[in-house]
Amino acid sequence: MNAKDNFLKVKHLYNRAGFGISYAELEKLSRKNLNKVVDTLLKDSQKDDPIKLVNDFESKRQLLVQAGLYAKKDLTDEEKKMRQQIVREQNEVSRDLNIAFVNQMINTAAPLREKMTLFWHGHFACRSNNPFFAQQLNNIQRTNALGSFKTLLVEVSKSPAMLQYLNNQQNRKGKPNENFARELMELFTLGRGNYTEQDIKESARSFTGWMYDKDGSFIFRQNLHDTGTKTFFGKIGNFEGENIIDIILEKPETSQFIARKVYKFFVNDNPNEDHVKELATHFYNSKYDIASMMKKMFTSDWFYSPENVGTKIKSPAEFLVGLSREFYVTYNKPQVLIQLQSSLGQYLFNPPNVAGWPGGQSWIDSSSLMLRMRIPSLVLNDGEIDFSGKADPEDEAVIALSRVATTNANANSKPKSYVNANADWPKFLGTLPKGLTPLALTEFLLQPKLNDKITTMVSDNKGLRSTAVEITSMPEYQLC
Amino acid sequence: MNRRNFLRNTGFVAAGSLFVPAFMKPLEAMALDELSLYKNLVVVQLSGGNDGLNTVIPFGNDIYYQKRKSIAIKPEEVIKLNDMQGLNPNMAALQEIHDQGWMTIINDVGYPNPDRSHFRSMDIWQTGSDSNQFLSTGWIGRYLDSNCQTCKFPYTAIEVDDSLSLAMKGQTKKGIALKDPGALYRNTNDPFFKAMLQNDKEHLDEDNLGYLYKTMIETSSSANYIQNTSKIYQSKSTYPNSGFANQLKTVSKFISSGLKTRVYYVSLSGFDTHVNQIGQQGNLLKQYGEGMAAFLKDLKTNNKLDDTLVITFSEFGRRVEQNASNGTDHGTANNMFVFGGKLKKQGIFNAAPNLSDLDTGDLKYQLDFRQVYGTILDKWLDVNNADILNKKFNTLDFI
Structure with missing residues (x-):
């Protein structure tokens, strides 16, 4: 093993899998075999350090107040002030949350977990005016960053931030809103061209009743759920949201879509299709184990080949x-x-x-x-x-x-x-x-x-x- | 020799210029008659969703007064343009512009399945997408990408701002954002950056590093070109004292000094008037009207008005019925202003909004905004609009 060569490889690994590395740390690590270094990286990133900036109690109180005010027709000046005050506070906390995420990335001892969180943050793109919801989604992405993609997907789909952003709150029996169902397939799993408009319709029906309640917890509202028979990708049944997710994950196209996106984020903007396929197959066979896919990628020779080193534009x-x-x-x-x-x-x-x-x-x-x-x-x-x-x-x-x-x-x-x-x-x-x-x-x-x-x-x-x-x-x- | 230099106290002006004289060459190759026919487009963005119904007031329609009990503009205050519609009194400066025949108003511009989110709807307007389509390039950016006869230079599109809007970003080409050409020039003619660019031929290839250097070189040559071309020009016109008027003054300086830029982009924000709309919108419309009037008259003085077309849009209009806080909430279709010395149809282009036929409280659109873009692309920028908008849009007869 060429020492200089290993030095550069470890440096590349930590730049892509994390946010860089100190010289001292790099010197220490590059004395080890590269596979061992990857193990260290994964082991260090086992630690999950959720952001706990937003005050749950206060946020739930605000949600209840907001729900109460929303239901009223004419607001007194006092009530209007109250509503504005909540918005102001939420905006302020949202900015603090943003900074907390940046600081977490700067200071983390679990660099891969934070880098993956940043990846999922872009993959499951979402805006929420409510910092409590935003923090919750960010923590879901962090906790499951290296775990099972299925768990991650289900939890994201059940998060108030996403339910609100993609209008599943309005998705009801007899009055389906297809926004979530469409993005679930187009952007989160299968990618464009791998489903039909009919699949979207049937999927939307299956997700009816997935909502959050007044204090911001997920709730499955049976009375708003369409219990009729659905036909989704040729399968017939009285499907509910999780069944749909299972069927989507059975399709190898999902593993290909995620693997390609991971490859573009961590390796190269222009994917090498052979490498993507290798990664996707591994991901699929591991039952969507994210850490396993990452390890596969970081231990592949091609990850360190010259066209993949120092060639990506930093976000x-x-x-x-x-x-x-x-x-x-x-x-x-x-x-x-x-x-x-x-x-x-x-x-x-x-x-x-x-x-x-x-x-x-x-x-x-x-x-x-x-x-x-x-x-x-x-x-x-x-x-x-x-x-x-x-x-x-x-x-x-x-x-x-x-x-x-x-x-x-x-x-x-x-x-x-x-x-x-x-x-x-x-x-x-x-x-x-x-x-x-x-x-x-x-x-x-x-x-x-x-x-x-x-x-x-x-x-x-x-x-x-x-x-x-x-x-x-x-x-x-x-x-x- | 060790020198300390650069960057201190130069503020936060983004974008810059470095010294690459070789890139000035193509300009000299341009024929003179080509230069004299140079047509400019100025895009004005009103951010936040301007309330079109309190901008161009349908004073001839009772429904307007029924739906807007506390915020309607009284008929006697309206600057009447015909017996149905007129301007908000804060836009008095535009009366003269209208009377000169330099203005036309297009009513009810929108798109199918309108989105009421600021971000999303602004995206749709800037990219020219359908409402369920996500494009990562802007409509002007794709015009730049088309590499047409009229859009060859990196300074073909300039945004007078610190950062570049999505509208101005193409796949391979992008507009340039700058607020003050002089500051930029000083700021970035820095020995360190110059040294970076010297003899840098090895990077001019297709990879990402090549792309970075190419961007840097183009920024440099553009900033030099812009500064050198515009520095001698002194406007004789007076502009009102507002940030918006200043942006327009910069644009006028560029146009009048003969810059070969085709598209300029400026914006004015603050139109999200959910609460106490009258004062806030009035103030903004005043800035808009006075700035625009000064700008157009300045162009006229410099014989550039016939070569200039100005359009104004906002991401959406607002609901027909006011809310309980003396404001208005997010709506859909909206009017657009078009200005220029060579308008085919002057005054009001099409029928006033139908206030009795609404879509759950919102105006229905008469014209797709991409028909407006398409008209400009076809008739003003001389490209086929289908190449830029991904499908053909029927053109309109305002130019």
Whole structure:
């Protein structure tokens, strides 16, 4: 086993399966056999640490108040105020929940579980104004992130957040609402083209009565359920929701759909169909055991082949979490994390629509790319890149201009007070081995292979800190 | 030599420019007569769901007054355009525009199975999808993708904002978002980024890294081009003091200085008026009307009005009946404003909304919004609308 080779493989594994790895940890792990490292990764991620930010009791009280007010026709001013107050509180807690999720990813000791949670967060895309519902769904996705896909699917389908978002609350006997039934097959399991409109209709009938009650618990309302006979994928019976899910899981297309999506998230935007098939078959034969599929993927040779290393564009969440985790960043005004997510195009808990974030190259446009390349210097170094290079007269002019701009801008906006974050440089530098060169640090921080240009750019660098700021401001840093 | 530079105190302007003169070349190759025929589209988005019925008021219809007891605009306050409809008094600035024949109102624009969620409906309008279809590209983005004669440059579509809307994102090409060309130029003509781009030929291939560099290079050349072309232009017109008017002023500067951009995108938000609508919407409509009037007159002065078409949309209109909080809730079909110097039909394009034939309290749409897009794509941007909208839409006769 080539030590350098293993070092790079473990680094790749932790970048894809988690949110990066410290140099010290990487050195330690890469002394082990790669299969053992994968076992460690899975073992570390057994720990389930649900988010417990939202106060259950208070949320249930609010739900009951809201239900009461909703039923009334004319509200007194007092009642209107009460209603607005609840909305305000919910919005505030929703923002806190978003930050809690980001912090959980930054600080987690179970990186694969959090990464998988992020994957399911996009797969089962959902918006809810109610942070209690949103937290519950997020925790379902976390607890079952590496467990049985069936359990995950059933629990997601029964969560008030999803029942509300996909209108199953309105899906009643005699008056079916097909929204949930359609997305269940199109987006959650089989994928487009693997079912008929009739299957959707019959499935919708089977899910009638799946609802949540006033205090936000799942309830199967027998009296609203269509007990008639349904024909679903050629099977005839008096089906209920779970029967439908079972039939959907019997179809290998479901394992293929999930495996392809997992592959695109963890391996490559352009799936290699042979590899996807390998993964799907394994997933199907393991009765939809997610951890088993992940292990299969991380222990496959192709996971580490050059076309799959340093070639994926980081999602905004991966970018922000990775940077913050790497440099032990504290956000003194965590709200800025929400602003950054929003500007970069991935506001967690707020997917653009039920299909989730499209990902890949769609993350990048002129503004999001330029912003990404500025964030590291803003977060790590008060907006500065110490760059030693040749100055030509034109550069000097630009610098002079921006000095003027700086003076003028002093009055209104200072990035520091805006981003207001601190990197823990002593801690970061402490994880690096003694005598590490700027070039070696560059190789550690970037996933793509070094090229001549970057090597030249950092060749006369002296400091590790300034090198880190430069490297994280490069287009290459957008890849993992 | 070690220098400290860059980024400090430059604010949060996204997007930028780097120095790549070679990319300026194609422009010089363009024939002069081609330049003089340059037609611009300006898309104005009113976010939050503007209440169309209190914007263009059907004062000739009693049902309007019955359904909106406390928020209806009194007939004597309406700026009458015909004997059925007129403008909200806060849009007085648009009367002159209307009288000049530079404005037309299209009533009841919508789509089948309307969605009342802001996000979803905005998605539908921006992507031009059906209501049960999820597209990840915008209609202007797909126009860029079509690589047509009129949309070759990376700066073909500019959004005057910090971030880029879905409408402007195609599969392979995307518009560019910028708020202030000068700040951008300074901001990103940074020695570090310049060094990154120098001699970077090896990355110009199809993979993701190539895509990142390509985006960076295009941003750079666009920002340089935009700054260099527009910096000398000084508008003589005065604009009202509002963020929205400022966006329009920037657009006017770009158009008047001869930028080869085809599509501009600006937005004004705050139209979600569930509570105490009169004041809030009135204030926004005032900004809209005054900003738009100043913009159109400025274009006229610069002889650009005939080459410019402006459309305004919102993700949905609001319910016909007001709610108990002196506001309105999410609805469906809505009116669209169209402005320009060369309108075929001026004033009011089609029949006023039928307030007695509603779909569970909401207006039924007369025209699909993609017919409006289709008309613009076919007749103004010179592409076949079926290529962009995935099916052919019948065009309308407003241009």
